[in-house]
Amino acid sequence: MRPSACPGLLRIVPALDGGICRVKLARGELSAAQALAIADAIDERACGIADITNRANLQLRGVKRGHEEALVAALLQAGLGPSGPQDTMHAFADDVRNVMVSPTAGRDANALIDTSTIADDILTHLQSDKRFAALSPKFALLLDGGERLAMLDHPHDIWLSAMRAHPERDDVLFAFGLAGCPPVAAKHAGALAAVAPSDVAALAHALVHTFLDLAMPEHTRMRDLLAVHSVEHILAHVKSKTEIALLRDASIERWRRAPADPSLRLGAHRQRDERRSHVGGQPVLGRMNSATLRGLAQLAADNDDATLRMTPWQGVLLTDIDTTQVAATLQALDVLGLACNAQNPLTRVIACAGSAGCAKSLADTKADAMKLAACLPAHAQVHLSGCPRSCAAAHRAPYTLLAVAPGRYDLYHTHDPRDPTGFGRCLARGLTIDEAAGMLNHAALPPFDEPSDA
Incomplete structure (x- = not known):
């Protein structure tokens, strides 16, 4: 299996504040019994803290040395690991469970289809194929049923999004694309093709195998593959591995998803x-x-x-x-x-673990975020990152404060939150939190574009 520094349920990695155990939740769901099991486990085996991640998982921090096996056993007993017998379970089956759906899947009146069963089918395919041990734990899929509440701005290696097959009928297809997000605005790249809902799980399986067939050892994400292979070459390889009908026409390429809220x-x-x-x-x-x-x-x-x-x-x-x-x-x-x-400013601030929990962080981002929230203007949405890795945000935030020293940040701004490269345009360097708040409150500062309308 490929080595990895990413935490998982079966792979607890060290950090400044103790071990980190990442619990991947199927479809983001947690039962009452599972929540209680985690609460008991982090009280006894860790520091009593669980962070919600930007992919709707849980990250348990401060795992005590010597308590790792007992923590994992308790979580598995609560049904929080991969499916299958525990005595044959491997870390890869946990690593590949990266399928994100809307938190309102199956409940949203605006959805075109309930993605719950399809998501379960994809997860079954992913964790039952041992070849997928070669995937990076960051390799991820998005399954979008057209819900109004949906995260459309996190780039995924594979995205699948429900669309109307015909404007006058209720038929649904799933458009799909690689290394990006479902298109919302005209400037965004369109879908590559579409398939019937019954073919979605098999298509995802074929796309992952295609990635592994074509990728070199240094290629960990789909964007790496697209840098050396054309889309047509990749789709031709997919067709050679499956009999699924890939529908391709101008209407699919022109399709744009309705904005989320x-x-x-x-x-x-x-x-x-x-x-x-x-x-x-x-x-x-x-x-x-x-x-x-x-x-x-x-x-x-x-x-x-x-x-x-x-x-x-x-x-x-x-x-x-x-x-x-x-x-x-x-x-x-x-x-x-x-x-x-939404009037609460803490709903518009993101912060990584910071120097209290991470040796790579140059500032105590959690404490600084609390200070910033107290004087944050109504229009601002801000991400505080302790280092350039941007662990807390999977997409570029409208405003980013990048730590350069304790209590000091460079301020960045972007009009395109869906562009994952860098943090945008640097507005000022070495600001204190008070100085950053002053700039964010300044009338001349350009407003950000809401991610859902980008």
Whole structure:
């Protein structure tokens, strides 16, 4: 198996504040029982902290030396690992479980299709093929059902997005592309082709095999393959491996996905059945302690076992909340310390672990983010990164503060959050948090483009 420094459930890696264990959640879901199991495990085996990642997983920090095996065993017992017998389980089966769906999959009235079953089929394909041990743990897929609440700005190695086959009919196809995001605006690259929903899992399997067939050892992501092979060559290879019909015409190439609305991750919003709602909130800087996890588990259990779903905005949704319980659920989230309103500036600040937890970080980004949030203008969305690796954000944020020394940051701005190269245009260097806040509040500073409308 290819060596990796990426944490996983079965591979705990060291950090400044202890070991890191990354728990990949199938479709971002967490049952009440699983939330309680994690809370117990991090109290006994770690430092009591769980961070929600930008791919809707959980990262358990501060794992104590000598407690690694017991932690992993507890998590596996709770059903938080790959499917299959535990005695034959390998780290690769955990590494490849990188399939992101909308937090409202199966619940969103605007969705064209429920992606839940298709996502499960893709996960089964991925973790049952041992050849996929050669994949980077960062190799990821997006499965988009057309929901209004969707993260469309994280580049994925393979993306698949539901589209209407015919404007006047309900037929659905899945458009797909490589090394990017579903197209929203005219300037974005269009889909390569489309397939029937019944062929999506098999197509994903063929695309991953094609990557492994054509990639050189130094190629870890699909963008590396596209740098040396044409799209036509890649698609021809896919066709040679499967009998799936790849539909290609001008209407598919011109197709653009409707913009998403990230604000729906906060507060209460009706689900497709109109009788229930999903209710969402954001823990401070995406971090939860064991008490928060236990409180969320109790909320889920008290609402007929509603499901907890992590979001790629580092928040939490509770699905299937009866209309009569919405107000009480929002109040309970507030008591647990989750922000449920977009007016709260902490919903617009992202920060990595910072120097308190990571030796590579040049600043205490978590503490600085709290200070910045207290004076953040209403229009600003900011990412604080302790080093150029940008661990906390999978896409380029509208504004980035890149640490250069303790308490000092370079300020970057971009009009295209979907461009993952660099941080944008540097506006100023070596700013304190107060100076950065002053610039962000300055009237002459250009406003950012909302990611969903990019």
